[in-house]
Amino acid sequence: MIWLFAFQLAFGAAQALGPAQYAVSPAQHYENAKQDFAERKFAEADSEVNAALHSSPYMVPALVLKARLATLAHRLDVAKNCLITAITADPKSEEAQFFLGLFYYTQNEFKLAIPPLETAQTLSPKNPLPVFYLAMTHEAVGDVNKALDFYRQAENLSAEKSAQGAEILVAHGRFLLLLGRTEEGVEKERRAIEADPDSRDAHYQLAKGLDHQEDYKNAAVEAERALTLPQLGTSDAQIHFLLSNLYRKLNQPDLAKAHLEKFQAAPQETQR
Amino acid sequence: MPLHGAGQNRPSTGQSPDSPILFENTIGASKIDFVLKNSVSPQRYSIETMTGGVALFDYNNDGLLDIFFTNGAEIPSLQKSNPSFHNRLFRNNGDGTFTDVTEKAGLAGAGYAMGVAAGDYDNDGFVDLYLAGFNRNQLFHNNGDGTFSDVTEKAGVSGSLPGGRKPWSVTAGWIDYNNDGRLDLFVVNYLDYSISTAHSCQTDNIVDYCSPNEYRGTANILYRNNGDGTFTDVSQQSHISQYVGKGMGVAFADYDNDGFTDIFVSNDTFPNFLLHNNGDGTFTDVALLAGVAYNDNGKTVAGMGTDFRDIDNDGRPDIFHAAMFGDTFPLYRNAGNGEFEDVTGKTGIAAMTNRLTAWGAGIFDFDNDGNKDIFVAGSAILDNAMEVNHKPYPLPNGLYRNLGKMKFQDVSAQAGAGFFASAAHRGAAFGDINNDGKIDIVTTVLNGKPQLLINRSPNHNHWIILNLVGVSDNRDGLGTKVKITTASGAQYNQATTAVGYNSSSDKRVYFGLGNATVVDRIELAWPTGVKQQLTNVMADQILTVVETGPPQKAGAPK
Numbered sequence: 001m002i003w004l005f006a007f008q009l010a011f012g013a014a015q016a017l018g019p020a021q022y023a024v025s026p027a028q029h030y031e032n033a034k035q036d037f038a039e040r041k042f043a044e045a046d047s048e049v050n051a052a053l054h055s056s057p058y059m060v061p062a063l064v065l066k067a068r069l070a071t072l073a074h075r076l077d078v079a080k081n082c083l084i085t086a087i088t089a090d091p092k093s094e095e096a097q098f099f100l101g102l103f104y105y106t107q108n109e110f111k112l113a114i115p116p117l118e119t120a121q122t123l124s125p126k127n128p129l130p131v132f133y134l135a136m137t138h139e140a141v142g143d144v145n146k147a148l149d150f151y152r153q154a155e156n157l158s159a160e161k162s163a164q165g166a167e168i169l170v171a172h173g174r175f176l177l178l179l180g181r182t183e184e185g186v187e188k189e190r191r192a193i194e195a196d197p198d199s200r201d202a203h204y205q206l207a208k209g210l211d212h213q214e215d216y217k218n219a220a221v222e223a224e225r226a227l228t229l230p231q232l233g234t235s236d237a238q239i240h241f242l243l244s245n246l247y248r249k250l251n252q253p254d255l256a257k258a259h260l261e262k263f264q265a266a267p268q269e270t271q272r
Numbered sequence: 273m274p275l276h277g278a279g280q281n282r283p284s285t286g287q288s289p290d291s292p293i294l295f296e297n298t299i300g301a302s303k304i305d306f307v308l309k310n311s312v313s314p315q316r317y318s319i320e321t322m323t324g325g326v327a328l329f330d331y332n333n334d335g336l337l338d339i340f341f342t343n344g345a346e347i348p349s350l351q352k353s354n355p356s357f358h359n360r361l362f363r364n365n366g367d368g369t370f371t372d373v374t375e376k377a378g379l380a381g382a383g384y385a386m387g388v389a390a391g392d393y394d395n396d397g398f399v400d401l402y403l404a405g406f407n408r409n410q411l412f413h414n415n416g417d418g419t420f421s422d423v424t425e426k427a428g429v430s431g432s433l434p435g436g437r438k439p440w441s442v443t444a445g446w447i448d449y450n451n452d453g454r455l456d457l458f459v460v461n462y463l464d465y466s467i468s469t470a471h472s473c474q475t476d477n478i479v480d481y482c483s484p485n486e487y488r489g490t491a492n493i494l495y496r497n498n499g500d501g502t503f504t505d506v507s508q509q510s511h512i513s514q515y516v517g518k519g520m521g522v523a524f525a526d527y528d529n530d531g532f533t534d535i536f537v538s539n540d541t542f543p544n545f546l547l548h549n550n551g552d553g554t555f556t557d558v559a560l561l562a563g564v565a566y567n568d569n570g571k572t573v574a575g576m577g578t579d580f581r582d583i584d585n586d587g588r589p590d591i592f593h594a595a596m597f598g599d600t601f602p603l604y605r606n607a608g609n610g611e612f613e614d615v616t617g618k619t620g621i622a623a624m625t626n627r628l629t630a631w632g633a634g635i636f637d638f639d640n641d642g643n644k645d646i647f648v649a650g651s652a653i654l655d656n657a658m659e660v661n662h663k664p665y666p667l668p669n670g671l672y673r674n675l676g677k678m679k680f681q682d683v684s685a686q687a688g689a690g691f692f693a694s695a696a697h698r699g700a701a702f703g704d705i706n707n708d709g710k711i712d713i714v715t716t717v718l719n720g721k722p723q724l725l726i727n728r729s730p731n732h733n734h735w736i737i738l739n740l741v742g743v744s745d746n747r748d749g750l751g752t753k754v755k756i757t758t759a760s761g762a763q764y765n766q767a768t769t770a771v772g773y774n775s776s777s778d779k780r781v782y783f784g785l786g787n788a789t790v791v792d793r794i795e796l797a798w799p800t801g802v803k804q805q806l807t808n809v810m811a812d813q814i815l816t817v818v819e820t821g822p823p824q825k826a827g828a829p830k
Contacts (some may be wrong), residue, residue, distance in 0.1 A: 007591070074476065076662050108598055108627045142623030142682075177619040241570030260560070263570060 008133060026056035033065055045069055058089040064099050071103065079103055087116065094123040098130050105133055110140045126156035132168050139175055147175060166196030174205050182212045200229035204239055220246045237266035293639045293671060295713065295725040297690025302724050303369045304339070305620075308698070308716050311347040312655060315472055316481050317463060319406045320347070322442060324631070324698025324716035328705070329390035329572050330400045331377070332418060335814075336364035337703045337778055339714055341722065342385035342403060348467045350384045350407065359385055359403070364705065378420050383408035385443055387699075387774040391446030393455045393497055395747040399779075402429070404459060406443035407466075411423025413501075429503050430497050431459055436514070439490050440465050445522045445770030447533055448746050449510075449549055451799045452495040455746045458512075458770075459535060460519035475660045481653060482541045489518040492537065494555075505777040511554045518542045521633070523580035523770050525589035526753065527562075527606055533751045533799065536564070537574030538593040546591075561611070564591055566603045568614035575601035577633035577700070577773030582606075582764040583644050587755065589766070594630035594648045594773070597663065601625040601633075601648065605678065616730060617677060621646070624672055624682040625718035629653060632772040636711045640733035640784030642760055643674035649697035649715045649773070666694035666698075669715065669725075691725055702771060703778025709812060710733040711782055716774075719747055734785040734811035740767050743819040744800055748779045751799040758788035785811050794796045 033048035046069050052062040063086035070078035083103055084097035101117030104110070114137055120130035135150030150171040158165035173188030186209035192202035203226035210219035223243045225232065240263035247256035310320045325342035332338070339362045346353045358380035362370035372760040374380055379401070387404035395399070398414035409431035412420040424430050433439050439461040446455040465487050473482035491513040495503035507513040521538040528534070532549035539545065543565035547555040559565035566572055570809040577594035587605035595601050597712040602620040604612035616622045625648070632649035639645065650667030671687045685692050696718040705712040710727035717723065736756070740749025752767045763783055771777040785791065794817075802821045809815065 110627070140623060140626060142620050180618055238570045241566065245563075 026052040026059055026062070030059060030065070030251070032064045033062070037065060037069070042069060042072060058085070059092045060086045060093045060096050064095055067099060067103065076107065092123060094120045094127070097123065101130065101133055105137055110137050113137045126157060128154045128164065128168065131157060132171070136171060144179065151175060161195045163196050166192045166199045166202060169195060170199060170201045170205055173209070177205065177209050177212065182209055186213065198229055200226045200231065203229065203231045204234040207242060211242070216246050216249045218234045220250065235266070237263050240266060278686065286294060288585065290731065290752060291639065291731040292686050293645070294728045294730065295674060295688045295691040296728045297693070297723050298368060298726050299721055299724040301368060303371070304362050304722065304724065305372065306341055307356070307721060308341065308343060308718055309357055310344040310718055313347050314479065316479050317347055317467055317470055318481050319440065319490070320552065321481050321655065323384065323461070323774070324718055325386060325388040326699045326701045326714050326716050327388040327390045327776035328397050328701040328703035328714060328778045329776065331361065332363065335707070337705050338364050339370065339399060340388060341632060341716060342388050344729060344775065345384040348639070350467070352380065352382060366392040368706070373418065375632050376418055379412060381410060386441065387443030388776050389444040389446055390769050390776040390779070391455045391750060392747045393457070394501060395454065399748070399749060402444050402457060404444045406440050407438040409441050409459065409637050410815055412661045423501065427501060427503050428505070429457060431493060442520055443522055443774050446750055446754065447524045447526060447535065448481065448751050448799045449494070449533060450496065450553060451532065451801070453742070453745050453800055454499050455750060456497045457495040457503060457750065458535060458648050459495070460522045461490040461492050462520065462540070464490050465769055478656060478660050480656060480660050484518050489516045489542060491516045492519055502726070511552065511556065512547065514547050515547070515557050517545055519574050521578035521593060522775050523578045524751065524768050525580040525766055527589050528610055531801065536580045536591055538578040538580060539572050543572055543574055544575055551567050554562065558610070563614065565601050566615070573602065577630050579633055579771050581633040581635040581766070581790050582642065583635055583674065585643070585761065585763050587762070587764045592633060592646060596629045596653070598626060601630065610731040619678050620680045621672060624680065624814060625670065628670055630669060630670060631698045632715060634700060634771050634777065636700045636702050636782060637784035637798055638671070638711055638727060639673070639729050639731055640710065640735045640786070642763060642784050642786045645674045646680065647673040647700065647713060649700040651695065651697045651718070664694065666696050668692045669697060690723065694719060694744060695723070699774035700772050701775045701777045703780070704737060707814060709737065734787065734789055736785060736791055736809065736811055737814040738781040739814055739816045740781065740793070741816060741818045742798065744802060745798045745819055747800065749819070750779060753797040755795045756783050756791050757793040758785055758791055760786055762772070780814070
């Protein structure tokens with residue numbers, strides 16, 4: 001889920017990149033690549049970005065875009081090389097630093113992720129994304145206090161009623177639930193739903209929090225609501241699994257059985 | 273005697289939290305000359321990455337743990353075509369060295385071996401060995417004179433599935449499931465796989481080991497001990513054969529304290545099994561309802577080696593198993609109502625294990641502070657992992673120190689250079705090899721020498737090791753539940769050799785006592801129902817406890 005979220009956020013961040021160029025030039029090739037990427041025409045984007053880098057091998061935004069395309073193609077070695085080249089060419093590129101941190105984060109290389117994310121944060125102190133990833137990275141390495149601090153910072157930096165703000169609240173709430181701070185976690189998830197009523201992740205996490213509070217009835221309501229929302233992070237299978245447990249606790253065996261069957265019929269994502 | 277506690281966490285023992293857990297790899301000085309061979313092929317047959325069992329057991333009753341290693345074979349013939357493929361038994365000389373006694377013992381074996389299970393199935397006082405392997409399992413009876421005899425056919429435990437097919441058995445374990453005083457045998461099977469029909473898998477045109485998702489699973493096997501040297505396959509009547517999985521690890525404990533030992537099987541990318549012993553000779557998989565089939569997010573993981581032991585001193589056996597990079601290694605806390613809680617995140621285990629793949633695993637108190645710690649033997653699965661997914665193949669071992677109150681600390685990097693050295697680890701067995709009261713570890717290394725990790729932790733904590741001798745029960749006392757009480761509180765453990773991956777650990781029951789020099793009370797609940805109690809027992813000894821007391825076999829089926 002976090003990986004997908006990382007991709008979504010990174011994708012969103014890329015939409016806000018630099019100004020368009022108007023001549024046929026490396027910059028124009030880059031612009032074309034960016035456009036193709038946004039339209040999910042990845043082969044075309046790769047071709048354009050290669051053209052840009054052929055003429056201008058140290059064009060940092062093009063290197064970052066190339067890295068992201070390489071990641072999608074599972075060419076992690078290429079992605080890493082591009083990002084390291086980019087920050088070598090311009091250590092003050094917040095974008096390159098952020099994506100290098102993001103790259104390491106998605107590869108579970110958490111200790112390596114922290115320095116570039118910290119640099120990105122320093123370069124752009126009002127951007128919630130580097131702070132948010134620092135929070136998740138510190139969570140992943142088990143540094144609870146730092147993670148909580150960064151989650152709070154990210155929350156403060158994000159716009160209150162935005163999808164991005166909701167995602168940060170969801171992650172913060174999930175972490176609090178994991179720590180057994182159920183009330184605080186539930187409160188975050190409620191705020192996430194206020195910010196983005198259609199956040200499936202928020203409804204799912206709220207359901208889990210209410211489950212911990214033994215409020216099975218309302219937990220089931222939230223989980224049922226989550227099922228109706230578009231599937232991005234939390235899968236249908238996860239929700240059916242939770243609902244099956246909730247209905248069992250609510251002594252509604254038919255519903256529990258129905259969700260269990262749906263859970264078991266849903267494709268499992270486990271890979272090896 | 274209620275052997276389930278009240279959910280308390282044991283109070284501090286006064287041991288300094290800074291006192292390290294230290295291991296020294298003494299394989300170089302041990303005179304153990306063994307390399308685990310898997311016959312890696314260009315086709316990357318899946319069996320190649322799966323072997324590497326080790327057993328710690330005292331084959332000659334001299335009070336010292338000896339070491340047995342399984343070994344691979346030539347591929348595709350699956351023959352141990354030369355001595356480098358032989359399984360190996362090393363006798364403990366008691367001075368840190370070992371002598372290879374394989375030939376005299378007659379334990380070279382046949383076929384492509386994987387796992388090993390040690391247990392005295394005929395109650396003659398000498399521990400026997402069962403070997404699980406690809407298409408071939410073997411039972412070796414310990415003759416008591418330093419030799420073993422292959423009694424597989426006579427005993428009827430060669431391993432076969434409905435239709436007569438030979439399974440790919442990964443491991444096995446000895447369990448007295450029907451409380452009749454005789455050890456029965458549970459065999460864990462993996463994929464429905466054959467060399468002749470195996471297909472090749474590739475990532476970016478590089479041949480690698482196939483995911484288990486490419487193959488169907490197989491059912492496990494339960495053999496009931498007839499008491500005359502033979503066994504009966506009761507997989508069907510016990511309902512074990514109903515549950516088709518992709519088994520990797522097995523561990524036993526009576527999780528609901530109903531007097532019958534239950535079975536946990538960790539499955540690879542497949543829901544785990546918690547086989548509840550119904551007490552009438554049948555089992556029911558309750559993993560889903562108990563909350564151990566999937567993790568908290570409803571996902572299966574690549575289950576590897578496992579252990580089933582009370583980790584929070586509340587008297588209820590908890591479940592841990594290793595898994596793969598990105599999975600995190602699940603720790604399920606027994607909540608006491610037939611349900612388990614996934615506490616992987618809140619204990620800190622998730623953060624410590626999310627970047628590791630591991631095989632062997634065990635829950636033992638390595639610093640004798642009264643809180644059981646967790647060990648895992650790290651290694652990626654693909655020997656060409658760097659080529660395929662840019663991640664290293666050899667990985668270090670992991671050691672997670674139990675700080676009490678269900679919090680853990682990753683102390684792997686401080687546990688000694690030999691401990692933390694990256695390698696292609698596979699199985700791990702646990703036991704006190706030099707009888708100094710500290711638990712040692714032997715790990716296997718694919719295409720390498722094993723690690724003999726002698727516990728050199730500098731603490732002065734006290735300990736007690738119980739060597740159980742069953743009389744009306746099975747001679748090894750496997751399945752016996754033990755509760756001890758000291759001034760610091762109560763602790764719980766049980767006798768079992770089924771621990772981790774491919775491997776078999778010392779049958780003795782270990783307790784770390786912290787600063788307690790006396791055990792106020794030791795309470796034993798033997799599988800047949802015999803209760804036994806000892807009081808005011810001095811610490812720092814290996815105590816042989818012979819079963820006494822009237823057997824209470826009410827309701828125990830034969």
